[in-house]
Amino acid sequence: MIFNMFMAGRIAFGPGVSSLAGEKASALGGRRALLVTDRTMEKLGTAAKIISYIDAAGLSVVPFYDVEPEPSVETVDTATALAKSEGCDLVVGLGGGSCLDVAKAASVLLTNEGSAARYQGLGLVKNAGVPKIMIPTTAGTGSEVTFTAVLIRKSDGVKGGINGDQLYPDFSLLDPELTVTMPPSVTAATGMDALAHALEAYTSKQASPFSDMFAEEAISRIGRFLRVAVYNGSDIHARSEMMLAALYGGIALANAGVTACHALAYPLGSMFGIGHGQANALLLPYVAQFNAMALPEKFGAAAELLGGSFEEESLWDSASMCSALLHQLVADIALPSTLSELDPRITEDHFAAMAEKAMGVARPMANNPRTMNTDLCIEIYKEAM
Numbered sequence: 001m002i003f004n005m006f007m008a009g010r011i012a013f014g015p016g017v018s019s020l021a022g023e024k025a026s027a028l029g030g031r032r033a034l035l036v037t038d039r040t041m042e043k044l045g046t047a048a049k050i051i052s053y054i055d056a057a058g059l060s061v062v063p064f065y066d067v068e069p070e071p072s073v074e075t076v077d078t079a080t081a082l083a084k085s086e087g088c089d090l091v092v093g094l095g096g097g098s099c100l101d102v103a104k105a106a107s108v109l110l111t112n113e114g115s116a117a118r119y120q121g122l123g124l125v126k127n128a129g130v131p132k133i134m135i136p137t138t139a140g141t142g143s144e145v146t147f148t149a150v151l152i153r154k155s156d157g158v159k160g161g162i163n164g165d166q167l168y169p170d171f172s173l174l175d176p177e178l179t180v181t182m183p184p185s186v187t188a189a190t191g192m193d194a195l196a197h198a199l200e201a202y203t204s205k206q207a208s209p210f211s212d213m214f215a216e217e218a219i220s221r222i223g224r225f226l227r228v229a230v231y232n233g234s235d236i237h238a239r240s241e242m243m244l245a246a247l248y249g250g251i252a253l254a255n256a257g258v259t260a261c262h263a264l265a266y267p268l269g270s271m272f273g274i275g276h277g278q279a280n281a282l283l284l285p286y287v288a289q290f291n292a293m294a295l296p297e298k299f300g301a302a303a304e305l306l307g308g309s310f311e312e313e314s315l316w317d318s319a320s321m322c323s324a325l326l327h328q329l330v331a332d333i334a335l336p337s338t339l340s341e342l343d344p345r346i347t348e349d350h351f352a353a354m355a356e357k358a359m360g361v362a363r364p365m366a367n368n369p370r371t372m373n374t375d376l377c378i379e380i381y382k383e384a385m
């Protein structure tokens, strides 16, 4: 048994903890904060609330509201230029994974010269960034505990992460109250992203006893509480359990990586603009079926964690039950279950190009429990059609 483990930064969890934003910003030595968020947070009044907390601690705030759903290198450059001209010395990210990723990237761009495009890759960032605080408003991405910022380059449409230890947040405030305004479709898609992180980390070739512990807790919570969070969004208990599950999924992902599902979902985003959570939700049951026989103990255990009960079934039956339970979950929370339903523009003619792009996402493909190649990717897309 050989493994490394990593826990990022410091975390405060619980209803109302976002009110600590000012206190934490001040403790990190900030005087002028760049708040990186989007128009939804502005409209909901969540941004104004966070600004008031930071104000009250004696810091000034420069808001940036222009983060788009699939954030770009150009957006990071614009936010960084604003922060530089305003003399900001701390960054606060507020929103879903897109806002957090832009905030994390801006924090390191403030101390590393040039465009964000220069740093897409692994370990290219040299200097520590300015201190950063992350306040997620969805329960899914795990961006609050990972060292990645995924950005698309508008110039050539290529999506790539800035990956480096400097991107880990200094503090994350996980406040389930901020997630109650999420509409059901977003709750469903982001919750499935969290489940994909947990199940993929659980079945990754990099899985360890440490990552397994977090993955198991995440899978069982999502099995119990995602439907409730979707259909009874104001249930703060279900929202808290989902936020905890997303955190655990993020820790599992940060330590064990993801597998073929995230890699196969990637071209759906870059070629058709499908949201990250929705793409992963759709593919997860198919990838689970494809992988089940390569790692039956883990998939059988995951099926049990998702609420399946087995007495007489063989190991093989319980392993493939995982996929059936995932299909059931996707249907219950009203997400599309086939590629043709997801987007009628997707046809079999695209599969070769999609498979090629997916195989290019090298690390997740290498982590997959069943050895992958382009033909097998096409097989999974066909199955999902």
Ligand SMILES: [Fe+2]
Residues within 6 Å of the ligand: 141, 193, 196, 197, 262, 276, 280
């Ligand atoms: Fe994800």
